[in-house]
Amino acid sequence: MLPSIVNVAEENGLKINPRTLKQKEVLCKCPFCLADANDPKKYYLSLNLKENIYKCWYCKESGGVLQFESSVTGKPFQEVKEKYFGKNRKKYHPAEMLSPKQLALINWDEVKRNHFEEYKKSLQTVIADWKAHVREQRILAFAKLLIGIETMKYSIVIENIKKQAEDVQIPTLVEDVLSMYSCTQWEEWALEGRIIAGVAYKTAKQESKELENALIYVSLAFYQAINDHSQQKQFERVG
Numbered sequence: 164m165l166p167s168i169v170n171v172a173e174e175n176g177l178k179i180n181p182r183t184l185k186q187k188e189v190l191c192k193c194p195f196c197l198a199d200a201n202d203p204k205k206y207y208l209s210l211n212l213k214e215n216i217y218k219c220w221y222c223k224e225s226g227g228v229l230q231f232e233s234s235v236t237g238k239p240f241q242e243v244k245e246k247y248f249g250k251n252r253k254k255y256h257p258a259e260m261l262s263p264k265q266l267a268l269i270n271w272d273e274v275k276r277n278h279f280e281e282y283k284k285s286l287q288t289v290i291a292d293w294k295a296h297v298r299e300q301r302i303l304a305f306a307k308l309l310i311g312i313e314t315m316k317y318s319i320v321i322e323n324i325k326k327q328a329e330d331v332q333i334p335t336l337v338e339d340v341l342s343m344y345s346c347t348q349w350e351e352w353a354l355e356g357r358i359i360a361g362v363a364y365k366t367a368k369q370e371s372k373e374l375e376n377a378l379i380y381v382s383l384a385f386y387q388a389i390n391d392h393s394q395q396k397q398f399e400r401v402g
């Protein structure tokens with residue numbers, strides 16, 4: 164049984180507008196953007212009791228009740244899911260462990276929602292897509308890390324990678340790149356990251372920009388490489 168989204172909000176100390184408590188849409192202060200924090204009259208986060216979903220009108224953060232509890236408490240989505248549905252009810256395919264937000268990033272969320280049978284048949288493809296996503300993001304994060312070490316902007320870069328980890332829904336990203344960095348033998352994704360860092364570093368120097376701007380060039384070099392890669396794939400398919 165799913166919990167009620169209003170209960171989750173109350174349990175986690177969110178400030179609810181008492182006047183809306185009996186209404187279909189309960190309003191409370193948004194814990195994600197805090198954009199309404201300084202105005203006592205404003206409550207941007209809307210909780211829909213009937214659908215058990217939330218949405219902030221300001222920062223657009225939205226989702227279902229499990230995602231809500233996960234985001235508010237900082238617990239992994241899977242842990243929250245297990246809290247309500249138990250752990251060992253059945254064996255899950257790794258693709259079934261992905262959260263709605265993770266699925267959205269690899270464009271499988273709508274298939275799961277609207278064509279469940281097709282999704283169930285495609286679990287192998289879903290997990291392959293997720294792994295490709297993780298691999299790409301690790302390359303980017305690793306390139307950033309190398310630039311950070313080279314330019315002695317380590318803490319800025321770590322903050323940047325933390326933000327990336329949130330955006331791309333890979334909670335272990337910082338850990339992943341740090342433990343790879345300390346390995347004696349780098350895996351292939353790390354070597355690709357190094358190439359991208361090299362390109363970015365050179366470009367930043369050529370443009371005689373501050374080296375701390377090299378981070379911008381990391382993203383440029385990364386998307387360039389990704390594009391080249393997918394073009395190459397297309398050519399292979401044509402040929």
Ligand SMILES: [Zn+2]
Nearest residue numbers: 193196219222
């Ligand atoms: Zn918000």
